[in-house]
Amino acid sequence: MKFPFTLHFEQRTDDYPKWLPAVTSLGSVVVAFIISGIILKFIGGEPLQVLKFFFSATFGSWPVFSDTLVKATPLIMVGLACTVAFKMKLWNIGAEGQFYMGAFFASLVVLIPMVPLETTPKIIVIGLMMVMGMIGGAVWGFFPGYLKAKYKVNEIITTLMLNYIAIYWNNFWIFDKWSDAGFQMTPQFDKVAWLPRLSDLAKEYPMFSGITLHLGVVFGLIAAVIVWWILERSTWGYQIKLIGDNPNAARYAGLNITRNIILVMMLSGALAGLAGMSEISGVVHRLQERISPGYGFTGIIVAWLAKLNPFAVIIVSIMFGALIVAGREIQPSGLAYLLQGIILFMVISSDFLLRYKIRLVRTEQEVA
Amino acid sequence: MTSSPPPYAVEMKDIVIRFPGVLANDHVNLSLKRGEIHALLGENGAGKSTLMNALAGLYKPVSGTIKVHGEQVSFGSPKDAIAKGIGMVHQHFMLVPTQTVTENILLGLNEPRFFMNLPKYDQKILELQEQFGLRVDPTANIWQLSVGEQQRVEILKTLYRGANILIMDEPTAVLAPQEIEEFMQTMRSMTEQGKSIIFISHKLHEVTSVADRLTVLRKGVATAEGIDIEGLTGEKLAELMVGRKVIFTVEKKAQEQGEIVLDVRGVSAQNNKGVPALNNLSLTVRQGEILGIAGVAGNGQSELAEVITGLRECTGSILINGEEVANFEPSKAIKSGVAHVPEDRTGVGTAPNMTITENTIMKNYREAPIGNRWGINFTAARSRARELKEAYDILAPSVRTQARKLSGGNLQKVILAREISVEPQLMIAMQPTRGLDVGAIESIQQLLLKQREAGTALLLISEELDELLTLSDRIAVMYEGEIMGILDAKDADINDIGLMMTGTKRSEA
Numbered sequence: 001m002k003f004p005f006t007l008h009f010e011q012r013t014d015d016y017p018k019w020l021p022a023v024t025s026l027g028s029v030v031v032a033f034i035i036s037g038i039i040l041k042f043i044g045g046e047p048l049q050v051l052k053f054f055f056s057a058t059f060g061s062w063p064v065f066s067d068t069l070v071k072a073t074p075l076i077m078v079g080l081a082c083t084v085a086f087k088m089k090l091w092n093i094g095a096e097g098q099f100y101m102g103a104f105f106a107s108l109v110v111l112i113p114m115v116p117l118e119t120t121p122k123i124i125v126i127g128l129m130m131v132m133g134m135i136g137g138a139v140w141g142f143f144p145g146y147l148k149a150k151y152k153v154n155e156i157i158t159t160l161m162l163n164y165i166a167i168y169w170n171n172f173w174i175f176d177k178w179s180d181a182g183f184q185m186t187p188q189f190d191k192v193a194w195l196p197r198l199s200d201l202a203k204e205y206p207m208f209s210g211i212t213l214h215l216g217v218v219f220g221l222i223a224a225v226i227v228w229w230i231l232e233r234s235t236w237g238y239q240i241k242l243i244g245d246n247p248n249a250a251r252y253a254g255l256n257i258t259r260n261i262i263l264v265m266m267l268s269g270a271l272a273g274l275a276g277m278s279e280i281s282g283v284v285h286r287l288q289e290r291i292s293p294g295y296g297f298t299g300i301i302v303a304w305l306a307k308l309n310p311f312a313v314i315i316v317s318i319m320f321g322a323l324i325v326a327g328r329e330i331q332p333s334g335l336a337y338l339l340q341g342i343i344l345f346m347v348i349s350s351d352f353l354l355r356y357k358i359r360l361v362r363t364e365q366e367v368a
Numbered sequence: 369m370t371s372s373p374p375p376y377a378v379e380m381k382d383i384v385i386r387f388p389g390v391l392a393n394d395h396v397n398l399s400l401k402r403g404e405i406h407a408l409l410g411e412n413g414a415g416k417s418t419l420m421n422a423l424a425g426l427y428k429p430v431s432g433t434i435k436v437h438g439e440q441v442s443f444g445s446p447k448d449a450i451a452k453g454i455g456m457v458h459q460h461f462m463l464v465p466t467q468t469v470t471e472n473i474l475l476g477l478n479e480p481r482f483f484m485n486l487p488k489y490d491q492k493i494l495e496l497q498e499q500f501g502l503r504v505d506p507t508a509n510i511w512q513l514s515v516g517e518q519q520r521v522e523i524l525k526t527l528y529r530g531a532n533i534l535i536m537d538e539p540t541a542v543l544a545p546q547e548i549e550e551f552m553q554t555m556r557s558m559t560e561q562g563k564s565i566i567f568i569s570h571k572l573h574e575v576t577s578v579a580d581r582l583t584v585l586r587k588g589v590a591t592a593e594g595i596d597i598e599g600l601t602g603e604k605l606a607e608l609m610v611g612r613k614v615i616f617t618v619e620k621k622a623q624e625q626g627e628i629v630l631d632v633r634g635v636s637a638q639n640n641k642g643v644p645a646l647n648n649l650s651l652t653v654r655q656g657e658i659l660g661i662a663g664v665a666g667n668g669q670s671e672l673a674e675v676i677t678g679l680r681e682c683t684g685s686i687l688i689n690g691e692e693v694a695n696f697e698p699s700k701a702i703k704s705g706v707a708h709v710p711e712d713r714t715g716v717g718t719a720p721n722m723t724i725t726e727n728t729i730m731k732n733y734r735e736a737p738i739g740n741r742w743g744i745n746f747t748a749a750r751s752r753a754r755e756l757k758e759a760y761d762i763l764a765p766s767v768r769t770q771a772r773k774l775s776g777g778n779l780q781k782v783i784l785a786r787e788i789s790v791e792p793q794l795m796i797a798m799q800p801t802r803g804l805d806v807g808a809i810e811s812i813q814q815l816l817l818k819q820r821e822a823g824t825a826l827l828l829i830s831e832e833l834d835e836l837l838t839l840s841d842r843i844a845v846m847y848e849g850e851i852m853g854i855l856d857a858k859d860a861d862i863n864d865i866g867l868m869m870t871g872t873k874r875s876e877a
Contacts (some may be wrong), residue, residue, distance in 0.1 A: 234743050238726070238733055245719040252679065252708065252716050253730040254699030 008359045016354055021307060024353045028346035029319075035346075036339045050330065057329040058322035066198070066213040070283060072314075072321030074099070074292070076220035077275035078299030079306060079313040080227045081137075085268040087231060087308055088244040090261060094144060094159025095272040096296025097166035098137040102273025103280045104170050105136025107186065107287040110193045111178055117190045125192050129277050130219075137273020138266040140166060145265025149258040155265070163296065174287055185288030195282035216278030221314065223271060228310040230267075240264060272296060293324075301340075305347050319343075376438070377402045377533050377564040378423065378454075383432035385418050392418040393429070394588045398566075400533065405555055405565045406594070407579035409572075409608075415588040416568050420535045423566075424456040425449035436533070455526025456535040461518050465511040469493070469504055473525050496527055501557050515641065516547035523554070527563075534558070535566045540574055541666065552578045571664070572605050572870040584608045607866060620817060620839065626655030627689075629794050629825035630676065635684035635694070636849075637671050645671040646682065647849040653794065653825040658816070660840030660857065661829040664869055668849035669829045670711055673798045676827070677701045677708045688794060702731055705793030709783055709800050711829075713776065717783045720772035724764060725753040727771050728786045756785040761811065777808030784815055795819055798829045813839060833865060847871040 037047035058068045078095045085092035106129040108114060114132075115125060140162060147153035171184070178186040195214040202209035231237040243250040243257055250257060279291055302320055306312035320340070327336030378400040385393040392415045400406045410416045421427045423434065425443035434441055436452045443449045449456075463472050470489050474480065480489070490506040497503055502520045510518060519539060526534055536555075540548045555565055555578060569575055575582060576597055584592040592608050630653040639645035645668045653659045663669055674680035678698040686694040688704045701708075710716040718727050729749050733739045737748045753767040760781045764774055771779060780800065787795065797816060801809040816839060820826055830836050836843050840857040845868035852868035853875025855861075867873035 233746070235734055235739055235741065238729075238744055241722065241726075242719055242730065245721045246715075248712075248716045249719045249730070251698060252677070252710060254697065254702045256697070256699075 005360045009356045010359060012355060012357055021354060024350040025305070025307070025312075025347055028350040029343055032339065032343040032346045035342050036335075039338070040335075050335070053330065054322075054326050058325050062207070063210055064325065066211045067325050068318060068321045069213050069217055070321070071324045072317040073214075073216045073220050073282070074275040074279050074295045075298055075302050075317035075320055076217075076314055077223055077278065078272050078295050079302035079317055080220075080223055080310055081268045081271035081275070082299045082303035083306065083308045083310060083313055084227060084231070084240070084271065085264055086244075086303055087237075088240045088260065088264050090145075090148070090264055090268070091156045092141070092144075092159050092265060092268050093156055093300065094140065094162050094296070095268070095275075095299045096292060096294065097159070097163035098140040098269040098272035099276040099279075099292050099296050100163075100166040100170050101136040101140040101269075102133035102276030103136075103287060103291055104166075104173070104276075105139075105273065106130070106133035106277035106280060107189075108132060110189045111186060111287070117192050120192065122192050126195065126281065129193060129281055130274060133273045133277025134270040135273070137269035137271065137276065139269070140273070141265040141267075141269020142262065145262040148265070149261040170287065171289060174289060178287070180286070186286045188286050189281070193281055194285055195278065197282070212283075214278075214282035216282040219274060219278055220317075223274065224310045224314055227271070231310065236263075272299070301344055305344065375401055377436070378566075379433075379435040379438075380419070380423065381433045381435075383419060383422060383434070384430045385415075385422060385427055386430050391588050393422070393585075395432070396585065396588070396590045397593050398583050398590075399594055400564050400566055401581070402564050403559050403562055404580040405559055405567055405578055407575040407582045407597070408566055408568045408585065409575060409582060410585035414585040416585055417537060419585070420456065420537060420566065420568065423449065424454060424535060450529055450531070453530055453532045454535070455529060455531030455533070457519070457522045457526060457537065457539060459537045459539075459541060461522055463510045463518060463521060466509060468507050468509055469513075469521050469524075470506045472510060472521060473528050477529070493524060493528070496524060499561065500527065501554055502527075514547075516543055516550070519543070519551070520554075532562065533564050533566075535568070537568050539567070540569060540571060548574065576600070576605070605870065607863065621821065623656055623821065625657045625841070626823060628652050628654050629689055630827065631685075631687040631690075632672075632676070633685040633687070635672075635675055635682050635686060637668075637675050637680055637682035639668075639671055645849050646675065648684070649846075649849065649851055651844055651851060651854070653827055655825050656820055656823045657842070658820050658826040658828050658840045660836035660843040661827065661846055662833060662836050662843055662865055662869060663831075663846035665831055667846045669846060670798065671849075672846070673708065673711070673796050673827075673829060676794075676796055677706055705791075707731075707787035707790060707792035707795040707824075709780075709787055709795070709797040711798040711802075713779050713783060714772070718771040718779060721770055724757065724762070724767045724769055724771065724774075724782055725750050727782055728753045728756055728767075728789075730786060731790055752789075756782075756789060760785040760815075777804045777812075780804060780808065780812060784812060788815065788819060791822075792819075792824055794825045794827070796827045796829070799831065800828070801830070801832065801835060809835075833862060837862070845869055 033051070037051065040047045040050055057064055059065050078099060081095050081098065082092060109125065109129045109132055110117065115128065117125065144155045144158035144162060147158055148155045174184050174186055180187040195216055197214045198208040198211040231240065239250070239255050239260055242253065243255060243260055247257060275295065276291070280287055284291055298320060302313060302316045306316045323336045323340050330336060376399050378398070380396065380398040383393050383396045396419055398419065408416050408420070418427065422429050425446040425448050436454065441452060464475065470486055470493055473493060474489060493506045502524055504513065504517045504520045510521065513521070523534070539551060543551060555567065559565060567579060579597050581594050582592060582597055582600070583590055583594055632649060632651050635646055635649050636644065637646040649672065651659065661669055661672065671680055675682040675694065676686055678693060678696050678701040681695055684694065685692060688701070688706060691704055693701050693704055714720060725746070729738055733744055734741060737745065738752060739745060750767055756762070757764065757767055762778050762781045762785065764778060771782065774782065800816065801812050804812065813835065816826060816828065828836065828839060837857055837860060842854055843857050843860055843865065844854045845852045845865055847869060848871065852871070852873070855864065855875070864873065868875065
């Protein structure tokens with residue numbers, strides 16, 4: 001006897017409900033955890049134990065949650081950087097380089113120094129570092145944007161290559177000019193250039209002692225709101241989306257595509273540059289080698305998983321922050337990457353559910 | 369069985385091909401004699417390519433028989449057709465740009481199996497070239513070749529595979545005039561050596577100069593089946609191609625015309641392939657007037673629409689209400705009050721993944737109440753979109769529906785709603801009713817007439833002569849980038865228009 005039902009996939013012609021993308025994304029994360037659990041079981045692990053440990057090591061207490069958020073902070077900004085560019089179908093793979101250039105430009109404030117550090121108030125030093133960081137990233141976004149807009153040079157190649165230039169540019173300065181006693185790092189920044197941390201408040205509020213969460217996370221949250229407004233409420237965002245969806249229609253509607261390519265690449269670079277500034281000013285407090293363990297590339301995945309929604313970027317970044325922290329805590333550390341890969345695969349596959357409806361059809365009905 | 373070989377290389381009988389909702393070929397017959405050039409004529413969407421794809425093994429007819437050299441065949445795939453000696457040269461070349469001519473010709477064959485002794489095959493291909501006069505350097509890379517040379521490579525490809533029946537799908541569409549002459553020579557030399565050719569075209573003078581016999585398709589039906597070209601007059605050809613059908617009765621009121629809105633003076637432009645498409649063309653359109661542009665597709669109509677809307681560069685002058693717009697950015701024409709209903713609804717007219725709302729504000733998203741310089745008020749945009757959806761009777765679940773989910777007619781209404789709602793001075797409508805069903809055609813024609821009553825100047829570019837005769841005040845006929853004549857629509861003779869469309873007649877007026 002044959003199974004009396006067959007699965008039918010039909011292309012959706014109606015609008016799907018607004019909540020559906022959120023549900024399918026969440027569902028795919030759950031499915032990813034289950035699949036990872038099965039794999040763990042096969043190699044002789046204890047899936048439930050690991051899962052429990054995973055959560056306690058990342059969300060279990062305020063200090064570990066703070067670590068998770070610290071890792072999520074640069075991801076939020078870099079994820080937003082990619083979101084803006086990807087909305088216009090500009091494939092900015094160069095957030096990593098823009099991150100390094102942002103860090104470099106922000107460091108100039110301290111290392112030159114651009115202002116007398118002893119006498120200038122903290123708010124001015126930090127503000128200047130933010131502006132410089134964004135300029136650094138924007139400059140690094142401008143070159144590929146200009147080449148793409150004027151000469152149709154493939155931005156994937158240029159942004160990717162500029163990553164290496166930025167990293168080695170940084171290395172030159174930290175190895176040669178500003179090396180701290182021969183180490184590949186600059187001397188530690190003056191405290192005036194440090195972003196405020198929650199632990200700074202430990203004297204008044206003992207609960208904050210040892211909490212390393214810094215002000216950068218607020219930059220990330222504000223940036224998300226601004227990016228959301230630009231993309232969803234502003235005329236510029238409308239232009240970005242129109243160019244992304246159909247450049248021919250955009251040209252027909254009188255939009256200046258050349259200018260928009262350059263501007264969007266600069267905005268994208270500025271956001272990644274701000275992430276670089278926040279990382280050196282909030283976490284490492286100096287310019288050094290490997291300030292990013294590939295944030296710029298993880299940002300691509302973050303933006304993609306968040307389906308280019310700025311607020312979802314925050315949630316996905318926290319999830320990835322947790323995976324980074326867990327990777328440090330769980331042995332073997334490859335486990336976290338395994339989970340990361342499976343999640344990505346599941347979320348991307350779940351797009352199918354937004355495009356198609358699945359119906360169970362009785363086989364007999366088919367014949368009739 | 370007769371001892372002499374059957375005279376026909378191909379016989380297609382009563383071929384019926386159906387696509388969802390469309391009868392693409394309705395009992396079509398086509399017979400190709402050995403050693404002849406058989407022209408297949410018809411407008412876009414008449415079913416020419418469909419019929420040929422059936423012969424090349426890409427589609428299977430619902431009913432009808434195909435015989436090749438007297439033997440009945442049923443092709444399951446293009447491979448079967450190639451095995452029977454049928455080769456098709458497609459309109460879009462299928463070549464690898466970074467490989468040489470020889471490599472492209474050998475691609476996909478079983479010989480050579482492992483070692484590429486290219487010089488040996490270069491020699492083979494040179495011999496083949498000698499035989500048919502198709503000269504092209506076998507060691508050159510494809511990207512180094514002109515379009516004409518690439519086409520020769522495509523032909524060599526089919527010949528190398530042993531084709532003796534060649535199907536050429538609009539081969540001259542991509543060629544410059546000198547190349548066309550050369551190409552005609554090649555076709556003649558191939559038939560002299562026993563090849564049989566089906567030549568698809570919609571350029572009548574080419575057909576009359578090279579073909580032996582002719583089949584004409586119109587809307588899937590053959591209006592002429594294998595008639596001799598000899599003694600065929602231009603009038604007869606035009607009639608076969610243009611045809612006559614029931615005219616819709618849309619009422620057009622007589623009305624006064626106002627000032628000149630659009631003044632095109634001596635404009636020339638090239639098409640995307642760098643071939644001249646507009647040649648010193650001049651015309652004017654007045655307020656409250658519809659100027660129809662008639663012509664066979666590809667005679668410069670698209671380029672005309674594009675130069676006026678700023679999408680294409682040109683020489684000459686284009687004035688809108690006395691102001692120059694030629695060679696400015698498209699935003700300049702939009703600001704001057706030019707609305708544009710583009711030929712390509714999905715590729716140019718709309719953004720497929722954006723909603724109806726977002727598609728309707730494309731040209732006025734910065735104007736109150738929808739937006740200002742910085743922001744867009746989407747509540748206002750949605751309520752405007754709802755009004756337009758109601759007023760233009762756009763059938764869709766909601767204004768949140770993505771454009772790609774709309775049918776052709778509803779998509780066209782979205783475009784018209786957007787273009788009309790900015791109250792244009794001049795509207796350029798290109799093929800506004802193509803591919804739509806009768807109901808949608810009528811409502812779109814009504815909308816265009818309403819614009820005329822409102823005093824808008826309209827430039828209506830269409831391949832439907834009946835539509836032009838019904839809607840236009842004057843009709844300009846285009847042929848190879850020039851205006852062959854401008855007729856008053858009231859007393860225009862359809863045969864005259866047909867003759868001008870085919871370049872046989874030019875009016876002195």
